[in-house]
Amino acid sequence: MSKKRGLSLEEKREKILQIFYESQDFFLLKELEKLGPKKGVITQSVKDVVQSLVDDDLVSKDKIGTSVYFWSLPSCAGNQLRTVFRKLESDLQSSKKRYAELIEQCDSLKKGREESEERGEALDELKTIEQKYNELKDEMRRYADNDPAAFEAIKKATEVAHTAANRWTDNIFTLRQWCANNFPQAKEQLEHLYKEVGMTDDFDYLELPTTVPPSPVDQTLEDKS
Numbered sequence: 272m273s274k275k276r277g278l279s280l281e282e283k284r285e286k287i288l289q290i291f292y293e294s295q296d297f298f299l300l301k302e303l304e305k306l307g308p309k310k311g312v313i314t315q316s317v318k319d320v321v322q323s324l325v326d327d328d329l330v331s332k333d334k335i336g337t338s339v340y341f342w343s344l345p346s347c348a349g350n351q352l353r354t355v356f357r358k359l360e361s362d363l364q365s366s367k368k369r370y371a372e373l374i375e376q377c378d379s380l381k382k383g384r385e386e387s388e389e390r391g392e393a394l395d396e397l398k399t400i401e402q403k404y405n406e407l408k409d410e411m412r413r414y415a416d417n418d419p420a421a422f423e424a425i426k427k428a429t430e431v432a433h434t435a436a437n438r439w440t441d442n443i444f445t446l447r448q449w450c451a452n453n454f455p456q457a458k459e460q461l462e463h464l465y466k467e468v469g470m471t472d473d474f475d476y477l478e479l480p481t482t483v484p485p486s487p488v489d490q491t492l493e494d495k496s
Contacts, residue, residue, distance in 0.1 A: 278311055283320045286310035288329065291343035298341050433479045440476050 278286065290298070290306050298306075300318060307317040321341060324330035330343040450461055465474075 280320070280323070283312045283316060284324055284329075286312050287317070287320050287324060288343060291330065291341075292345050295344055296342070299338060300341065303341065430479065433477055437476050440474075443470070443474075 287303065287307065287310070289310060290303065300321065303321060304314045304317045307320075308314060312320060321330060324343070325332055325341070330341055332339055332341045334340075447461075447465070451458065454461065
């Protein structure tokens with residue numbers, strides 16, 4: 272035996288509206304929660320269904336004293352539907368106008384782009400130029416390592432790093448000399464500490480290697496331009 276399908280939210284809304292339309296009366300929420308099951312809407316769902324109807328202006332509510340009453344008349348629903356219809360109709364007219372504008376704009380853009388032998392040749396030439404441009408870009412990337420400007424920048428950065436490293440090396444030697452002069456009795460402990468932090472016997476100033484400037488870039492790019 273198949274299980275009975277529950278009502279959808281829209282079906283529940285219709286059932287609750289029937290309660291209002293059939294009675295044309297005012298209700299408290301607890302009264303609607305009692306009447307809901309008679310229409311197939313379980314008590315626990317009534318509050319949310321009623322609130323959704325209030326949000327869509329299909330049901331009105333007002334507080335009288337300490338109680339909140341709900342009501343809805345067929346005429347109110349009709350007015351609401353007419354308002355919605357007018358809005359949708361206005362939106363439709365706006366969409367039609369925008370569509371016509373886009374069609375006109377599209378036709379305007381097509382002018383001068385009709386298929387012709389001259390247009391085809393121009394497009395082929397453009398494609399060739401783009402391909403050539405991409406090839407030259409790839410070749411420029413291959414020559415980037417031999418770029419004199421890039422080499423000079425690397426050279427300057429290396430010199431700055433070399434100077435900084437030797438400055439710190441000089442500071443370390445100065446500190447070691449100061450420790451040796453002030454703590455001669457701790458010579459062995461200091462030597463052990465130096466080795467722990469990586470200051471071995473060959474620790475010394477860095478020498479800046481001789482850099483060979485890159486050879487001039489081939490004239491390939493100029494020949495191809």
